[in-house]
Amino acid sequence: MKKVLVVGGGGRCHAIVDALSRSPQVGKIYCAPGNAGIAKQAECIPIKDSDVEALLAFAKEHDINLTVVGPEVALAAGIADRFRANGLSIFGHTKAAARIETSKEFAKEIMIKYGVPTAAYRSFSDYNEALDYVNAGSFPAVLKYDGLAAGKGVIIAQNREEAEEALKDMLLDDRFGKGKVVVEDYLEGPEFSFMCFVNGNRVYPMPLAQDHKRAFDGDKGPNTGGMGAYSPLPFITEEDIHFTLKEVLQKTADAMVSEGCPLSGVLYGGLMKTKGGVKVIEFNARFGDPETEVVLPLMQSDIYDIFSAIAEGNEPENPLEWSNDAILGIVLASKGYPGSYDKGFPIVIDSDIDAHIYHMGTAADGAGYKTAGGRVMMVVCKGADVVEARAKANIAAGKVHCDNLFHRSDIGWQVK
Ligand code: AMP
Ligand code: GLY
Numbered sequence: 001m002k003k004v005l006v007v008g009g010g011g012r013c014h015a016i017v018d019a020l021s022r023s024p025q026v027g028k029i030y031c032a033p034g035n036a037g038i039a040k041q042a043e044c045i046p047i048k049d050s051d052v053e054a055l056l057a058f059a060k061e062h063d064i065n066l067t068v069v070g071p072e073v074a075l076a077a078g079i080a081d082r083f084r085a086n087g088l089s090i091f092g093h094t095k096a097a098a099r100i101e102t103s104k105e106f107a108k109e110i111m112i113k114y115g116v117p118t119a120a121y122r123s124f125s126d127y128n129e130a131l132d133y134v135n136a137g138s139f140p141a142v143l144k145y146d147g148l149a150a151g152k153g154v155i156i157a158q159n160r161e162e163a164e165e166a167l168k169d170m171l172l173d174d175r176f177g178k179g180k181v182v183v184e185d186y187l188e189g190p191e192f193s194f195m196c197f198v199n200g201n202r203v204y205p206m207p208l209a210q211d212h213k214r215a216f217d218g219d220k221g222p223n224t225g226g227m228g229a230y231s232p233l234p235f236i237t238e239e240d241i242h243f244t245l246k247e248v249l250q251k252t253a254d255a256m257v258s259e260g261c262p263l264s265g266v267l268y269g270g271l272m273k274t275k276g277g278v279k280v281i282e283f284n285a286r287f288g289d290p291e292t293e294v295v296l297p298l299m300q301s302d303i304y305d306i307f308s309a310i311a312e313g314n315e316p317e318n319p320l321e322w323s324n325d326a327i328l329g330i331v332l333a334s335k336g337y338p339g340s341y342d343k344g345f346p347i348v349i350d351s352d353i354d355a356h357i358y359h360m361g362t363a364a365d366g367a368g369y370k371t372a373g374g375r376v377m378m379v380v381c382k383g384a385d386v387v388e389a390r391a392k393a394n395i396a397a398g399k400v401h402c403d404n405l406f407h408r409s410d411i412g413w414q415v416k
Contacts, residue, residue: 001025001026001027001028002023002025002026002027002028002065002066002304002308003027003028003029003030003062003063003064003065003066004020004026004028004029004030004064004065004066004067004068004304005029005030005031005032005055005058005059005062005064005066005067005068006020006029006030006031006032006034006042006067006068006070007031007032007049007055007067007068007069007070007071007074007079007092008031008032008049008069008070008071008074009031009032009033009034009035009038009044009049009070010035010070010071010289010360010361010373010375011289011290011292011293011331011358011359011360011375011377011378012070012071012287012288012289012290012292012293013031013034013035013038013070014035014037014038014041014293014358014359014360015287015292015293015296015297015358016068016070016287016292016296016303017029017031017034017038017041017042018041018296018297018356018358019296019297019299019303020068020303020304020307021041021042022302022303023302023303023304023305024302025302025304025305026304028043029041029042029043030042030043030044030045030058030062030064031043031044031045032044032045032046032047032048032049032055032058033045033046033047033048033049035359035360035361035362035363035372036359036362036363036364036369036372037357037358037359037362037369037377038359039364045058049070049071049073049074050073050074050077052074052077052078052079052082053082055067055074055079056079056082056083056086056088059083059088060086060088064088065089065308066089066090066091066304066307066308066311067079067083067088067089067090067091067092068090068091068092068307069090069091069092069265069286070286070287071286072098072101072102072148072284072285072286073148074092075092075093075094075095075098075101075102075265075285075286076095076098076102076148077095078094078095079092080092080093080094080095080098080264080265081094081095089308089311089312090311091264091265091307091308091310091311092264092265092286093263093264093265093285094261094264096260096261097256097261097262097263097264097265097285098285099261100252100256100263100267100283100285101148101268101282101283101284101285101286102147102148102285103146103147104123104144104145104146104147104153104182104282105123105146105180105182107282107283108121108123108182108184110252110255110256110259111252111280113255114251114252114254114255114258115247115251116247116248116251116252116255116280117247117248117277117278117279117280118184118279118280118281119142119184119185119186119187119279119281120184120185121182121183121184121185122182122183122184123146123180123181123182123183124171124180124181124183125171125179125180125181126171127167127168127171127172130167130171130181130183131163131164131167133183134157134160134163134167134183135160135163137183138186139157139158139159139160139163139186140156140157140158140186141156141157141163141183141186142154142155142156142157142183142184142185142186143155143156143157143163143166143167143170143181143182143183144181144182144183144184145170145175145176145179145181146179146180146181146182147176147177147179148176149176153170153176154223156186167181187272187274187279187281188272188274188275189272189273189274189275190210190235190272190273190414191210191211191270191271191272191273191281192208192209192210192233192236192271192272192273193208193209193210193211193229193268193269193270193271193288193291194206194208194241194244194245194248194249194268194269194271195209195266195267195268195269195287195288195291195292195295196245196249196266196267196269197265197266197306197310197320198249198253198263198264198265198266198267198310199263199264199309199310199313199314199315200253200257200262200263200264200313201253201254201257201262202253202315203245203249203250203253203267204306204316204320205241205245205249206295206299206320206322207231207232207295207298207322208231208232208233208236208241209229209230209231209233209288209291209294209295210229210230210231210233210412210414211226211228211229211288211290211291212226212227212228212229212408212411213226213227214227215227215333215337215338215408216408217408217409217410218410218413222338222339223338224333224337224338224374224375225289225290225338225374225375226288226289226290226291226331226375227290227330227331227333227407227408227411228290228328228329228330228331228378228407228408228411228412229290229291229293229294229328229329229411230294230326230327230328230329230386230389230390230411230412230415231294231295231298231326231327231328232326232386233414234386234414234415235273235414236273240273240278243277243278244269244271244278247278248269248271248278248280249267249269252267252269252283253267263285264310264311264313265285265286265310266284266285266286266287267283267284267285268283268284268285268286268287268288268291269283270282270283270284270288289360290329290331290375290378293329293358293378293380294327294328294329294380297327297356297380297382298322298323298325298327299320299321299322299323300321300322300323301316301318301319301320301321305317305318306320325382325383325384325389326382326383326384326385326386326388326389327380327381327382327383327389328380328381328383328386328389328390328392328393328411328412329358329378329379329380329381329393329411330378330379330393330394330396330397330407330408330409330411331360331375331376331377331378331407331408332375332376332377332378332379332397332400332402332405332406332407333374333375333376333405333406333407334361334371334373334374334375334376334404334405335404335405335406337374337375338374341374341404342404343363343370343371343372343373344363344370344371344372345370345371345402345403345404345405346365346368346369346370346402347362347365347368347369347370347371347376347377347400347401347402347405348368348400348401348402349399349400349401350399350400350401352399353379353396353399353400354381354392354395354396355379355380355381355392355393355396355399356379356380356381357377357378357379357380357400358377358378358380359376359377360373360375360376360377360378361373361374361375361376362376362377371402371404371405376402376405377400377405379393379396379397379400380393381393381396385415386412386415387412387415387416389412390411390412390415393411394409397409
């Protein structure tokens, strides 16, 4: 039986651990650092997801057969390079390949060079030049910090004042560290997430999902890490899927091979269906969160086979299989999130809840749980269609009781 180490501790990692626990080959799962919900399915170990040396030492000491990396911070810290240099099998991109996420400018350069459809852009390190360029263009203006910014590095400035403030923040006050800013054209249309497993030139698509970034119903309120997700997406046609697979995902995989930094892990396309066709908003070098919590429950293949084949640079032996169910998940978040919030509120879940529960930010509280993060839990339900899955998920969300949680009730509103 195989021993697997999963790196990370949010809802995405809970979904990965859950999928691995369905594999008949997997005997033992460790998760670093994990969370209180993951602890029911894996042994959680108190090592930070970015502490590459401690993770490497743990994997060696415990004869881990395969390590699966959840978050980008670990990839950016070079975890895959270090593990491979030590002869250990790991699912995740090298630091050089992870630049497709960690540097907006690198991602843009690749897209322009290889003809992957995306918004036109310019990048700046000088505040005055950036401001002049933005003021000479039209509003809204899209400003993106060129580096990891925990989901807070994108500002849609509606006017000069907002642009000036954001550029000051990023280029003069170095809010996220010293870096450049990418200014790109504003695009309009429904957004969708298309994730695939990538092994060099080979691309294996997953079902599509849609995230909901705004905090409140009606897509109002501040941008968050994601308040819910669902699949399938009725507004995306087979033609769109075919186009995106060929012109975006396959092209990008090929480009990364040509650039000498082949992908080996998950490529996440954040896309927009504009009047002028599908365009890339962003790439991530990892599973999306909360999309993974609604995509991996649909997987019917043995995920260990896929992870280990890609980690070893082999083709998975069997084609990937997915269920056709509709699925929808609602995030329960701490009041105040994405701003500041209090922690430590007890959570009581009715015993007749009919949902899959993925923990995002919880801690043990005796035999139960308490809140320990911004996004706390996600309730996920399947149904014959998205409307049915949403009705079930809303009932399930009502069965989680806590004084300090809120959630959206309109996830999947684009499906009537
Ligand atoms: P990102 O972190 O790159 O996913 O950006 C966060 C959000 O900003 C996206 O989900 C979009 O809603 C929005 N956004 C990013 N780039 C653009 C763009 N070029 N035009 C319009 N909206 C954008
Ligand atoms: N759901 C967006 C992300 O994972 O970045």
